[in-house]
Amino acid sequence: MRRIAIAVYLLVLGSTVAGQAGRGAIAGKVTTDQGDPAAGVTVQAKDASGKISSVVANRNGEYRLTNLPAGTYEISVPQMGVRTARYAQPNVVIEAGKTLTFDIMLMPNNFGIIGDDGGFLHIYNKYKDLKGPAPRTPEGRPDFSGVWLANVDPNPGPVHMLPWAQTEWERRRDRAFEGMPTSRCLPLDPTMTLPFFYKIVQTRTLLVHLFEQDPHYREAFLDGRAHPKDLDPTWMGHTIGRWDKDTLVLDTVGLNDKSWLLQAIWLPHTEKLRIIERYTRPDLGHLNIDVRLEDPDTFITPVERHVQWLFTPGEEILEAICAENNKFQDYSAFK
């Protein structure tokens, strides 16, 4: 029934579009800074009202967005892993009846160091077309178990910080973010928004995240317990969860103020930080996580991120012991 409704809607939409004049297109090729095709990246066109049209670049990095009302757009390509930084070009004019040729070169987020993001795009493209329904547990809950390739929010909203936090962030920036806790083999970010691999192990009463950075795991208790009183602040905090129909809502408190939040912007925070994560699995291949960071002593308004993880059942989490051979402090320009 729903399919018929969508088909009718598309028919109506199609005839409306056909009946409208004043539409154009944009097409081109997306490459990395080394000139290689950026297959599988999403190209977005945002109009003045904020409406986004998008298309995925093909294996040659080519894209084409058609049937766009003539006007001015922001053309963007979300960050994929740490190999390609977010690209955004405002004030791109699309004229009626014309196709604008618009090639895009993506800059690396990480100097393009070989092996730093483990071939994110290659692995993404290997699994991006997985089809099927979301599996369920014997109890009938959505099952999130498996290995996932996470990514950052494709369209991150702005962050509004209190003056002390803005000053602290600028201090970090002026020191080229050398103070990232991971550079000293400490844990990084408890928000589950990093563009790396995670493995989820789910039981009726527990959800465990495994990952390749310290501390390598996070436990979320689903057995109905509350947060303990007078928690000693820790890097990952204390996480409890409950089901809201097919959405798993995780609530984390008891965090220390030492971690840096959100890949590539590295925000400060206080021990008042509370992280709310809402997990849904719309189909076999995807896990949608809405993350809300509440810290009234740091953020003027809560910070929200909406990330989508890709199911990668042929991959595995690998051991990574950071203290084995960490030379960063010897080689850093900051002492």
Add this chain to the structure above:
Amino acid sequence: MKDMFAGAGLAMAMALALAATPTSAHHSFAAEFDITKPVTITGKVTKIEWTNPHAFLFVDVADAQTGAVTNWEIEMGSPNGLTRLGWTRTLLKPGDAVTIEGSLGRTKPNLANARSVVMTETGKKLGAASSEGGTSR
């Protein structure tokens, strides 16, 4: 020190809303390497440290004029990241001739990172995933 990163700082300030700064999975590359100083290193592998958080290649480079040999240290990603690109710890062996493109280190002499590693004998670009261009350059 602040001036040294002024250009990067401006880009980073703009990026606060856009979420993009040149940091890796592990640490700040800008603190260790200077992206404005690209370097091409051609020489023979002497040692590989297949370790976390980063793998390192050591390469003997002979001066074209004097023939004097200098040992360079080349930082790459993590063994896990390299493994996922098809590398193994025995892919390169001591004596293999390679050409490396990267950025120069800021503090230690003869330190660089690697954006690409090409085997001289075959012209093959190592660890390039197919979707990121498996072709030799």
